Structures are given as structure tokens and as C-alpha cells.
Amino acid sequence: MSASTAVVMAMTGAFVTVVAPSSASAATACAANVFTRQFFANTTFSGAPKKTDCDSKIDQDWGAGAPASGLPSNDFGVRWQLTRDFGSGGPFTFTASSRDGIRVYLDGVRKVDLWKNVSTAVSTKVDLTVPKGEHTLRVDYVNWTGSADVTFAYAPRTSATVDKVAPLAPTGPSVARDAGARRNFLKWTANKEMDVAGYRVYRRTPGQTSFGAPLATVTGTSFTDTTSGGTTHLYEVRAFDKAGNESSGSSDVSVTGKPVYLRQFFANTSFSGTPARTDTDSAIDQNWGTGTAASGLPVNDFGVRWQVTRDFGSGGPFTLTASGQDGIRVYLDGVRKIDLWKNGSTTVSKTVNLTVPQGEHTLRVDYVNWTGAAAVKFDYTPRTDASVDQVPPLTPTGLRVAYDENTDSATFSWAANTEMDRAYYRLYQQTAVGDWAPMVITDRTTWTATGLPRDGRILRYYLVTSDRAGNVSEQTPALEVATVDTVVPAAPALRVSHLDNTPHTLKVNWDTGTEKELRNGGVLGVYRSTGGASGDDPELIGTVAKDSSPTWPYAYMDELPAFDGTAYTYTAVLTDAAGNASPRSTPVTVTPDGVAPAPLTGLTATPRADGVLLSWDTPAETGLRYAATRVVRGEDGSSRYDSRGCSDAVDPSKGTSVANALLCVGPADGETVTFAVVAYDAWGNGIPVGQAPTVTVTELDHRPDDARGAQGGPLTVLNPDDVARTGRLEWGCTDEVDEVDGAGEAGQAVCADIATYRLERWNAATGAYETLLTVAADPARTRYPSAVTVPTGSTTFFRITGTLADGTTAAVTHYAAAKGSAV
Template identity: 40%
Template sequence: MTPARPSSAPRGRRRARALSATVVAATAGSLITVTAPAAEAAVTCASPVFQRQFFANTTFSGTPKKTDCDSKIDQNWGTGAPATGLPSNYFGVRWTVTRDFGSGGPFALPVETRDGIRVYVDDVRKVDIWKNVSTTQSKTVNVTIPAGKHTLRIDFVNWTGSANVKFAYTPRTSTTVDTTKPLVPTAPALTYTSSYQAKFSWSANKEMDLAGYRVYRRLKSGSYPAQPLATTTSTSFTDTTVPATGDTYAYEVRAYDKAGNTSAGTADQYVATADRTGPAAPTGLTAHGDLPGMVIEWKPVTGATAYELYEKSATTGAYTLLKRQSGTSYIHYVSADATRHTYAVRAFDAAGNPSAYSATVTSDGIDRTAPASPTSLEATVDTSQVRLSWQVPSSMRDELDNDARFVVYRAQGTSLGADPAAITCENESSTSDSGSGTYTFQCYDRAAVLDTVYTYGVAVRDGRGNESAVSDTVTVTTSDRVPPRPVTGLKATPRGDGTLLSWDKPAADEDVVAYHAQRGVRQADGTVKWQGPYLPCVDGKDDPLAILCIDVPDGETYVYAVTAEDQWGNELPITNSSVPNVTSTELSLEPADAVGSDPGPIAGGGGWQASEAISGAYWRCTDPVACEDIKEFRISRWNQQTGTYEPLATVPSDGGTTSQYYRDETQPLGETSFYQVIGVRADGTTTAAGHPFTVRPDLV
């Protein structure tokens, strides 16, 4: 087989194709041939570095002659070519960059150019100087760039002559122009280190006008303070001051720019700290001698669950633990030998962290401590003496067993004054209350003058002569022997339940505690025979100036008098001529057939009680033979308006002579009810009537 012939293309065409790979230049009459480099690899430039492309034309057409990276646009090529292989005239250079502008904001785009320049933001033209010039042209355009990523493109061309170009994009940071806050920092992270520090980190913001970051810290239960914990330009911060208290703390970071705009805070980041911090050192440490020994006390410390009390050696300065306890007082049982003792105390929290030691205190064992004051002092006045009572805690038993005694002070007037006098209080006695842990003491002042204002106080003096402060005082007025003045305006009003006595209100200075009424009968000689104070005269229920003397309204005439009694039992005798009396005749309401004794075998009873309760009617059969065959009783009540007995009920007989009872549920209040009781025999015949009655008083 004949092999295939190669292409029959003309030789000249193959040569021309071969020459296309060379550059021919004439230099000093010689011909130099330079081989062109191979095609360039793709060039990528890390933002914010520009990618720069060189074109051998002013239309940016075709493949760039060269591509490289340019950190800033500030070149002056003069009249030369900007790069090897490009002409010195009629060339173009294009810069592009895509970057994240963060929150964006106002920017300035300043340019200087000879010849033409065009600046685009996301393919939107912002600067346009596009002409062949012989001098450098300058211009600044202000723009607002939105948040996020955007692409800048800068096209520069040189037509003829010198070529230079300068461009920048810079944030405008004037506070009157820039009001755009930075974006919230992202990716916050917080760790707690083994050295009890909090390491806080976040991603860098993209804003070009960013000034830095502010870090804030708060307790989980609190709020962020106005001032930041730290200000930094870094994207991390290590908090070396976070307290190791076992509390949880929250952190956030805020970005701020050169115009002073501040972003919102990041989401809270929490760290639970280790508890390595003890409570505050105790304060208020005191030591003083007392009967049982050295009494040591201090103020409670917030968060403390235990305390350790130490005695400090006067010679070596070493501390010896006396007691670990939860309370804030301790008795060091040392003798009263005047030896000085020095103490210190420290506190512990629930995690076992100790506080610093308190300030030391030094004291001797001599008892210079006054007992606690008595409490609950009371004074009760009767007709001849003043009874005083007070309380002390049962813990004072040791003092009392070691010659402590009470000192009672009395002064005339409403205060003890600066130097009260001690008095003899007789018949001192005591009782104990184990439930409340107290002793109650009492005594009697029998030397007090009548009708005098006194103020009392009580102190305790221990066996070493240390006296307590005086208790709270009490002021009383002793009794007198002057009875209240006679009542005025005494009136007697007859009623259906007796006679109502009333009188005027006494003067304000009267110390009346009770009123007493008496009833009597006027004799022929004009004197009154009083029937005694034990009549059923009852104080008013709501009216303190009224007494009801309960009685059957049967038309009797009586004399009434009222006397006043004060708190000391003073009262004018009823026979005193200054005591007023009033004569009153009762209403006459009894039915005619009820007057005198009941003639038949049924005897009616009567009465009342000193209350408004319904009391009922009673009767009994007096003749066993006559009453034996009575089967029932008919009960009626007298109606004063109609003048008749009106039936109420029928009750069976009990067949005997014991009292029988009927409860009249309709018995009127404030009236005397008169009843008629008739026995009914088995054969239908009836007995003579009995007449019980009862008074149901209306207590005013």
C-alpha cells in the first residue's frame, strides 16, 4: 500500500505560521528574533489584593497580555510601556477585586489619572473620566456600599503620551456621615482554663473602618455594665480577673468603628467558674470576761457555713485552734486570773474555702461584763400596792446562783430620769417556763403613795458588781380613794320586760369601770328601804349608760338609784345624799285571772334569766290523785291587745307531779309572756287553769 502524503499546503503558509511564534526587532541594523513565552497559567489573587490585567488595546478586548496581582493602584509609567510586550500608547489596564465589606457604609473613591479611568461597583459605574489628556486629572466620588461582598473594577486606558494612575477606596469615618453600625462579631467561643481564666475568641469583622472590639462580662443573674471589661483590636481576650467563686459568668463582644458606631453584642457565652474564693474575713470580734469564762463573739459572714476560732500565743505568735463551729459565739472556759488572751477567727464557705483571719482581739479573764437587761416589765396597780413582773432568760441561772440580784428603780413622773432611786420591792418570787426558756420574777411595791404617777425600771447586778442597763420602763398611776361623782340625768322607763334605767355620759376625767343599780320601796316617812344590789338589773348590751331591771310588769311602784364604780373599787354608798334616785311605776299587764294563787291542781311557775334567750314556761301538778288521769295539757298565751288567751300547743302529760316545760318559739323579745295551762282528762273533762309566766328581756 502506498503511504499517505503529507499536507500539500504551500510552503509559504507553513513558514508564515512558523514565524508567528517569533518577535522580530531591528536593532542597529541587525535583526533579532525572540521566541515568545508559553501561555500563562491562570492567576488568582487573594482578596483584598487586586487582580491586574494588561491589554494591548483600549477596548480591553482579546486575551490579556499579562495578568498579575497588585496590592494597590498607584503607578506612573511615564511614556514607557507598562509591561513587556505592550505598546507605550494605546494600552489598557484592568484591576478587579471582590471583598467582604462587612456592614458597608459610606466610602470615598479618590482617583488621579492620565489618561482615562472608569470605576465600577458591582458593574455600576461610579467614576467616569474617559478622555486623552496631557495633565493628571483628579476626582473623588462618595458612594454608599451595602453590607456584604461586592466587586470593584477599575479600567484605565492610555491613548498617547505619559501614563499614570492612582485609585483607592476608603471608608468615610466622620461621625456626621457614618451612622452604620458594624456587624455583630461571629463565631464567639469561650473556654475555662486550668488556671481559672476565661479565654474568649471570635472571628474578625470585615468592616474596613473597624476600630476594635469591646468585651463585656456579667454575672449570669445580673446585667452587663456600661463600661467594658476590656477593649482590644485582637480577636481574642483572656480574662485573668474572673473571680473563682463558683458563680456562672456571661460574656459578649461588640465591634466598634472609627466613627464610634457600636454593634450589638454576640450571643452570651457562659462559663461556670471553680469555687476557689473564700468568704470575707469576719469582723466585730470581741472577747470579754464573764462568770463562766471568756465570752467571744463576732458578726456573721455572708456565705459562711463554719468558723474556726484560734487563740494566738503571746510568746510565739502561733495560732491554736480552739473550736470549729457554725455559730458566731463561744465561751472559752478560762479562770479569772487576769491572764490576757488573744483571739482570731476565720470563716469557711460550703466548698471549704477559708477566709482571711479577722483582726485579733485581746482580753483578760476578769468578769467586767454586765448581765443582759430584764425584759417584759409589767406593772399592775391594785388598791394598796403595785405588782411588778419581768423576765430573764434561763441562761442567767448561773448568775443568780452566784449572788446576782435584781435592782428595782422608781421615780415619780413619766420617766426614770438620769439618777433614779432603788426601792425595796417585797415578796420577790419566780416561776420558770421551760418551753420559752425564761424565768418570770415578781415583787410588790407597797410604799407607793396613793394617786401618784410613777415610772419603774429593773436592772440585774451580778456578783462582781456589774450592773445591766435598765429594762424598758413602765409608767402607772397608783390607786386613789375618791369615788366617781354621782350620775346625772337618771331616768326610769317602764317596759314589758321591767324598768329601763338610763343616765348621762360622765365627765371625761371620770375613771368609771362599772355602774350598779338598786331598787327600793319608799316608806311612809319618806325614806327608802333598799332591797339590795342583787336584783336582776343587767348592764346594757350595746349602751354602757343603761341598765335593765327585769321584773314582771304588775303595776308596782319602786325607787331606783344608780352608782358608779372606778377601777380601784371606789363607789358612793347608795345612802349618800348626793346619789340621785327616781320613782317609777311598772306597767300593769297581768291578766285578771292570773292574779293570786292558782285554785286547781296545776300550779304555774314563772321567772326570767339575764339573757335574750327563749326560756320557756314551766308548771307542775300538785295533787297526785287529781293529776293521775290527766292525759294532756293545753297551753295558751295571753294577747294584751285582744284581751284573750290564744292557743299555742298541746303537750302530753307525764302522769306525775314533776315540772313540765313548754318552749314557746314565738315568745316576743322585750315582753313578759303570760300563759294558761289546762289539764285534759281521759274523759274529756278539764281542770282549772294554771298560770305560768316568763320574761324575755330586750337587753339594750
């Protein structure tokens, strides 16, 4: 390889190629070389499969469950099958493992047979030779009982001592010329062998009889020759595999300016035998008169054949123009399009308009001179009138970018489109979501964007091309350029507070901007100093990142030895994902102590329809929060505490906060209740509840007359603490049958005899119950739910009645729900 070629290849390797995602296939039409998978609800693979999909890899572990919806967890089968081209074939290894049975077939011949019910996985490895060409693999798997798992893989053996089979010669070589850039684009079809390691590109001039050392070695299926200049060259491609075997050469293709003709001279008019001479021709426009067309040929009764294979891109309308003296015939892909085949003394000509399909095609021109003067002319050109050409170019390919953060530039390059009527390329940049603006219009295949930002922004681009009739191609997949980020993030804004329910832990929070940087991969360093200033060298006590556990990225927890009145100063530095460090944050100083606020004074209780409103004198200490609880006295003199329904009304986050008051929500059922209230400071200090001031009050009594007195019986409300909050009341019926008592009678079971339940709500204005729901009893049900409304600021009374089939009341229970209003 020449030095200049090595440079080109190094640059090519640095490019990033964007590949458009393929559209989704139909459910049972799988992509090339992907298994079609079928699930059967039996182990004989009989009947229609329950499900069919695609699987790129056989490696499943379904455990003890079913492999797909509608299948049992035992006695099922799964079949995978694909047909692929193995190219030249060669030595392969089949590797299989399963629990339970697996069989593998190649073209219907069984190669692996592990067909038994097992409790542990069994496996095997088989070495075999796959013949050349297309073959079918089928994998049958069954699970009879227990856990189900299966793996299968097939891979070529690539050791040089084992693999002696060379790849097939590459097919479909074609070449196009970018005259502006003075470079040739060579591409070919990828080989089918699974062990192909790369391709070697060879080049020679028409005057050379053989190819020498390879011009380049590539792993893809294209190569750009930037060293060809204006010289005519023939190119050949050979594949080589991982074992070092090299294929024979592809068919030769040539180019100079545009794809050139391979020209052959025959000393006869039937084009038989070996050509007397072979060379290339950039255009068919010869007038040999009555002389010889080439050395060694007669002046009469000779033939000349020109042939060129080129990629026409999207194809479209073309004009073929031919003239000759004597005979001329023109073929497109072997189909005759022009036939002027007669001996004449004057020139004959013909023009044909036709449509060339998309892709690669071969033109062949046969000319013969029987007697007299010899002249021939042929050309093919696209028709570019907009009323005739409605065929857009193909989407450009090979779009790639090389970004240089040192110069804030991005150089784009792409493969030249092969349409002969291509006009220009247009590169677009996204300026906003859904909004794109053109950056450049060019007929070249490279462009450099300069002055790119340095803020880490992701810039997106796509490319289109247009022909001379104004048709525009589809756009390429968007290509992204991640610009370098040199923007220093803003300094964090800290907040420091006590972590609830801990003895001496502080919580360090920060602003939403800092949190966003953390989510994007930044790191926050938290520093602490003792005293009222951060000093020159604060201690780094920890870092926070998005994968920090367990509180990322919301807070940092600093557990101190004690809250003893020592002052602590906190600062932080934010480093973003690009490594840019912020200025140090403004210091935040706190002085946590262990002294509880004094007991409250002036505690009073005011009964309301939705509970009891507690209030007290304004304490001398500020920044307090409060907790209230009911004090329940036991018969033995002990106390327990019930804080349900009591909320901190002075919480500054509440828009309706009232200083020095909070509400303990409860039903207005006339109960006498004792309450205690404790004040807590910012550091979690508070006196024990047993030492807090208390107040005793009798609640309002809004109960209906029939709800007064002891409640009991088999009917119970199952969610008594959630009715007001959720608007849903659930009840059930449970008999508790006693043993025979001393009088010789036993408790009676009533739930099984209840035929109907009725849910009612008390209307104080009318002095009567309103029926909300009537539902038939169901022995299979244990819960009966109903949506209910509990108005804010009041107590709602409900009655649930179970009746027998004859209408007799069997059981009744009452329930009261209170919903507190703002203090």
C-alpha cells in the first residue's frame, strides 16, 4: 500500500457511519438470517402454532413459566427455522444446550439429538461441514415438565488448520466518478460467508496484464480511490476469511471520468473466439474510414464490442442515440433496444427513449463492418425535463462526520450518488424540534461546518440530493454531532436542615439547576467546616452523583456526633459531565443544638363538627412545628397516644396555615377526649409527650338517636381510617359464634342467612336516613364496597343493615366519618 493510500484509509476509519433503521417486518416475515419462531401447545409440533414471531438468537430461559401467552408451562414445543446463504460454506460448529429436549436439523438431516426429559441442562457440540450455497437450519425444542431453557448457536471454525475453504468471489462491483473531487467510488455486494474478515482491492491500468499488490484492505463493501487522477483503471475485489483464505477476483470494473467501456476487437463479425485486442474506451465515437480499426484486424469483416456496467441510482427516463456504418446493435441487460444490422454505404442512425430501472445495469454495443468505410457512434443520456422525469434520486448514503473540538468544526462527507442527472446536495441542520434549515448547497461530497458552539449541545444534520429536473431525494437518517462542553455550571444554592426522625443528622439540599446537572452525569462535592465560615480548606465530606444510593440526587445526609450547639458551615462545588467545575457555593452556616422548646402555654380545645380545634399562646421561640395527639388512659393508669387526624396547621407549606392552632379531625359523637401538643424546633428537639400540657374536651354530638349506645354484631366497616380520604366505604359480615353458655344456649350465626344489604346516610336536615345502595348478599364475597361522599368540615353518619329474605332485620351497624376543613 502506498503512503497516500494509508492516509486515506486512516481517515476513512475515523468516520462514523449512520445506518437507517429498517422498517418493522410483518409478524411472520422475518429479516434475513433471523429465525422464524413458532410456539406449539404440544410436544409433537402438530396443529397450528399458538404464536409466530422472529428471534435473532436462540438463548431463552423460561424457568417454570409458560414461554408465551396461551401456552402451558409444561408439554409445549418451540420451533426455530431459517434459510440463509452460507456462501462457499466450510467447517462449522453447532453448540446446543437444553432442558428438556432439543434436536437440530440441517436441510432436514438431524445433526443434534438430545431428546429426553431431564431435570438439569444437557449440552453438546458438533463439528460439521456446511456445503456451499443456501441451506435451512431447524431447531426443535420441547419441554415436558419442570424448568425450560434452551440455547443454540452455529459458528464457522476459523482456525487456519481446519478451514481450507476460500470465500466466493465478491459480486456486483461497480464504480462511479466524482469529477470535482477527482476520486473514484468502488462498491460491491457483501459476501455471504459468516467468517469473511475483509476485502482486498486491486487496481491496474489497461496496459498492465495482471494485478499486483492490493491497493487497499477494507472491512466494508466500499472503497474510495483518491489517487487515480485522470488515468483509466481497472478494479478487482477479492474477499478473505479469518483463516486467511482468499477468494478469486470479482469481475473487473473500470472508470475514467464516468464508468468507461471495456472494448474488445474481433477479427470476425460473429464476436467468436478470443478478442484480438482488449482495452477501454471513455466514449463510443469512432470513424476508422476504410482503414483498420486496430493492429492485427482486417479492414473488412471485423467486429467491436463495448460493454459497461454502472449503477444508475434511481434510474429514470433515458435517451439512447446510435449511428453506424455498417451494423450496430445496443442491449440493456441483454435485451436488444436498437437494431441497425445491415451492410450499407451510408450512415444509419436511431434514437430510442426508454426507462432505465433503479440500480446496476449493463449496456452492450455490438458493431460490425462488413465492407467499406467503418464508423460508429453511441451515447446514453438522462432526460432532464421536469415534465418527463418524475423519478427522484436515491437517498444519499455514507453520510459521516469528523468533529474537531480544537477548531470547533465538523467535516461532513458522503458517497456520491450515481444518478447521471444529479444536480446538487443540500445539508440541513436542526434549529429546533421539527425545524430544519439548509446549511449548504454543493455539488461536491464534502463540506465543513465552522464556528460550532462549545456548550455540549447535540447538533443534528441530514442530507438530500436533487436532480436537474428538480426531483428531491428522501432525507438521510439524522447524524448527530456532540459538541465539546466548556461552559462552567452555576454555583449550587444549598439548604441545610434536620433530617426528620434522626437524632443528629443534617440534610443538605440544593437547587433544581444543580439537580438537573446531576441527572445529566454531573458530580457534586459537599464540603463542611466547623465554625461560622468555610475557611480556605474545608473538608470534603462526600460526593453525590446520579447513581448515589439511596437518595440521589435530592440530598446529602451528614450524620454528626451530636447536636451540641457547634456551628457548621457547608459549601459545595458542582462538576458537570464534561468536567467543568462551578465556583464554590455561597456558605450556609447552621448551629444545631439539643435543647427542646419549652412546654406550650394557654392550650385550649374547641369542639367542631369535624373534630377539635386546638390552640395555644405564641411561644417565645420561632421556627417551631407542632404535633398533637389524643391521650388514651388505660384502666391501669397507663397512657397510649393516637395522633390520627391531627395535622400541623402552622406548616408554612400550607396555604391556609393559621398560627398557633391545629385540628384533630374526628367524628362529632360526644366523646370526651384529652389532647397533648408538643413543639419541635428545627433540629428535631421536643419534650416527651408525657410531659406536654394537655386539655380535655367533650366533642359535639350529632349522632342520630339509633346510633347512640354500644355498637356490635357481625357487620363491620373494613376500612374505617380511609373512608373520608378515599370516598370509599367497605363492609363485611363475620359471625362469631360462642360456645354453649351456662344457660344451655349457643350464639347464633346470621351472616349466611342475610339476603340483602342496605347502605344509608343520615340527613340531619330531614331527620331521616337516605338509602345510598342496596345490594344482594353473595356467599362468595367477603367485602362490599361503595363510593360515598363525606363533605369537608363535617361528620357524616352511615348505617348498614342486613335483612333476611322475608325483610326481617338481621344485623345493623353504624359508622361515622369526619373530614376536616382548613384551620
